[in-house]
Amino acid sequence: MKVEHIGIAVKNVDSAIKIYEKLLNTKCYKTENVENEHVLTAFFRTGDSKVELLEATSSDSAIAKFINKRGEGLHHIAFEVDNIEQEMKRLENEGFRLLNNRPVKGADNKLVAFIHPKDNHGVLIELCQAAE
Ligand code: ZN
Numbered sequence: 001m002k003v004e005h006i007g008i009a010v011k012n013v014d015s016a017i018k019i020y021e022k023l024l025n026t027k028c029y030k031t032e033n034v035e036n037e038h039v040l041t042a043f044f045r046t047g048d049s050k051v052e053l054l055e056a057t058s059s060d061s062a063i064a065k066f067i068n069k070r071g072e073g074l075h076h077i078a079f080e081v082d083n084i085e086q087e088m089k090r091l092e093n094e095g096f097r098l099l100n101n102r103p104v105k106g107a108d109n110k111l112v113a114f115i116h117p118k119d120n121h122g123v124l125i126e127l128c129q130a131a132e
Contacts, residue, residue: 096115
């Protein structure tokens, strides 16, 4: 599985964009408000992978809860899969706990599902597949 992107939780996506543009020496190529996940996202290309910055747009958002508990920082690693439903079934059979029963619409025209961080030594894993 290829690392599609790395997700970083930030308090303010606009100020984080400025920092990451300097760090990566590339412009943010897309921002997107993912309403169903209550997050504002910003994307950078880094070789074959991407960096995704995430800011909560509601206190109910998983990003708001994460920042309250652990502060800003690395939030998830996303792996690209060809068939997300098949991969979810495979991982469930291997004993991983999925945080979604079915794939949900994520940012950047992707179908996504998350695996509980406790099952991956503390790292939240996202599976993603390009949406049709
Ligand atoms: Zn992501």
